[in-house]
Amino acid sequence: MADYTTSELMVSRAASELKNGDVVFVGIGVPSLAVNLAYRMHAPGICMIYESGAVGCVPRRLPISIGDPCLVTGSLAVVPMLDVFNLYLQRGLIDVGFLGGAQVDRFGNINSTVIGDYRKPKVRLPGSGGACEIAALAKRVVITIANSKRTLPERVDFVTSPGYLRGGREREGLGLEGGPELVITDMGVYRFDGTTREMVLVSVHPGFTRAKIKENTGWDVKVADDLTETPPPTPEEIRIIREELDPQGIFLRSKAS
């Protein structure tokens, strides 16, 4: 059995999606680890921006929240949140945004608001925060979420953050560019069909099968003809994650597979 956890594989896979020079809107947890891993591996020219207003961050410890003081120390700029959203995001400077949520559907719409009816929720979730605007205004969006019928329903209970809405050209028709590019779960990786805009399984993590993934997805998910196996993290990536990024196992150890 390979010596890595599923979460470490997700971090490695997300990191490989980032290009050197990308301007990235970073969240906490897997996204933060992925961006910091890419920064130490193949993308030293990455620019990390947190919605709290820190730009060009070089965190010396793992940030616990998106407003961690370690994001300020040594950063290139600290700006009001008005500037983050108006001048950086709406202006079109953000290449990649990372998002998660309670539910992601067939067309990459994300729910982080309520399970059930909005006025009488079964579960009240935290809400959008900056997620809606990141989904609407970043050039590319990478989504991380658990793979289950509950978390990947055919249609989310509430569209907090727009993906491709009901598919096809609906998103473009409303004047939104970009959109979700990749969904990374604990079982596999999905991209979006260029025409129908629905999620297509493109790779399966080692130890999982397409049948297992279909069992754990809320609709009859399409599978790419050239389905591959997700490459496992390299020993160097695992070393960086464990020794430099999350030495106390705050985000990853508890989720070991």
Next chain:
Amino acid sequence: MAKLMTMQDAIARFVRDGDLVVMEGFTHLIPFAAGHEIIRQRKRDLTLARLTPDLIYDQLIFAGCVRKLIFSWAGNPGVGPLHAFRRAVEQGKPRPLDIEEYTHFGMVLRFMAGASNLPFLPTRNYPGTDLTAANPLFRKVRSPYGEEDLWCVPALNPDVTIVHAQRADADGNTQVWGLYGVQKEAAFASRRVIVSVEEVVDPSVIRSDPNRTLIPGIIVSAVVHEPFGAHPSFVQGAYDRDNDFYVKWDAVSRDEASFQTYLDEWVHGLPDRAAYVRKMGARTGELLADRQMCAPVNYGF
């Protein structure tokens, strides 16, 4: 009129039952001392607005001070839900809570519209989201300069905004470094402003570095000297975020009895923030910030 006063006096004079109150600070500089004093004075029927209600508004909701919440992300960052908020929304306890929900961008624009004396501000955000159906105060306008439709959010003008900062002079000229959040916009949007600070300094200190002044004294009603006034949040260059407190809060607030015990012990049972700091004991020392000074700049001409 002298603005320098105790937190007790500032809250008694400038926060009234039924007010729309904003205590801002995005993770950084959250004015917990002010929140605790509002709970102690048993203010009622408040409408609270804030991007991230955080623990401070969860405590005010549990204490029964709040009628309505205007917000964009209600959670304990990196830890879990806000339990009093969830109980209020899901079960109407301790009283039903009206909510008015935006996104961070929407809240920031609401404060900026209010601060600019405009009725609303537009954005390219919001096509396709269900948020605009959940909240009828999102409205769409046609650009007068083209064919584009843009979603708008209305101005937010609080009765009182409370912020915490590193330093101010006695007139309320307030300097902040580190994360700015939306404090400037919220303060300018507000009818009254209370500033609490780690340090009250001579005006000459403010004038030595005028670029660092975020909030000018001309919009400030009260200045409170309140060291450690943001704990368990943090103050850049003074003390770190008490992440252990935020993690442990999950268990404390999940159970209504232990939540009440916390408020009895740390809020109602203490006269002021100075007593809170004494009760923290050695913990304050563990949180003190390292020194990392910036390069000096020349303001000469």
